[in-house]
């Protein structure tokens with residue numbers, strides 16, 4: 092007979108610390124423990140629409156004129172999204188066009204303030220976005236590397252220590268002193284990728300930037316990402332390249348119409364998402380080459396988008 096069979100616990104109405112349910116971490120503890128916390132975040136864009144400008148004739152005859160009956164319209168891009176990301180987790184965010192993925196990334200990067208809710212990020216962030224935030228085309232590649240790295244929190248000394256490594260990785264030694272407006276979009280993307288991945292970030296946010304450059308650089312970028320994944324950094328990747336999400340991420344969120352539809356293992360979430368999209372079952376592939384059927388069309392679209400986005 093075991094001790095637990097022979098001895099009955101005293102029945103008491105007094106609170107018993109041993110029997111009390113274990114209290115989970117408090118909000119404040121989670122804020123410190125997690126790498127990223129997104130708490131009931133909403134992001135709205137404010138746009139101006141002219142309700143009368145809905146005909147081609149009206150548009151042409153009133154081109155350049157200000158119309159008196161313009162209306163403000165709010166686009167609810169992110170509608171009450173909550174999730175936590177642990178240190179070292181690699182989270183993929185997938186979803187259809189306009190689902191709110193990039194808006195969510197911009198909010199996490201601190202570029203776009205949420206309309207409501209809260210975002211907590213612990214550690215130094217490095218952001219690699221296909222759209223918008225980038226280098227100054229009037230400045231040389233060299234100046235942009237220095238300014239971009241310092242803006243991300245590196246000291247002048249740290250920047251100089253890493254400078255050669257960054258330029259060498261991007262293979263842009265010959266053009267580093269040219270103004271960046273003279274760079275091709277692929278060259279621009281290579282330098283952006285090199286800077287953001289050589290900053291030793293605690294948190295790396297990558298939005299549709301894995302398909303930058305030619306085949307050689309895709310492979311290089313993929314290898315660099317794998318290296319960062321191996322270093323247990325927290326990484327959030329937004330991509331239409333489902334093969335890359337499957338291979339690199341250990342967690343995945345599917346967003347639609349500004350909300351989270353599903354969160355789970357990348358394979359499970361990706362399969363559900365593709366089924367919802369009416370895409371045939373996934374074929375395992377090498378993400379570096381993005382040869383999967385499910386990705387081919389999307390990476391071509393990404394390419395064309397990336398080419399003009401910097």
Ligand SMILES: Nc1ncnc2c1ncn2[C@@H]1O[C@H](COP(=O)(O)OP(=O)(O)OP(=O)(O)O)[C@@H](O)[C@H]1O
Pocket residue numbers: 136137138166167168186187188189190191192193194195
């Ligand atoms: N600057 C902006 N001003 C107004 N509306 C915007 C702006 N940027 C995005 N939106 C709108 O917000 C919604 C979410 O857009 P977002 O770019 O976050 O989607 P996404 O999931 O990243 O899409 P995609 O896969 O096409 O890149 C869309 O309805 C879009 O039209």
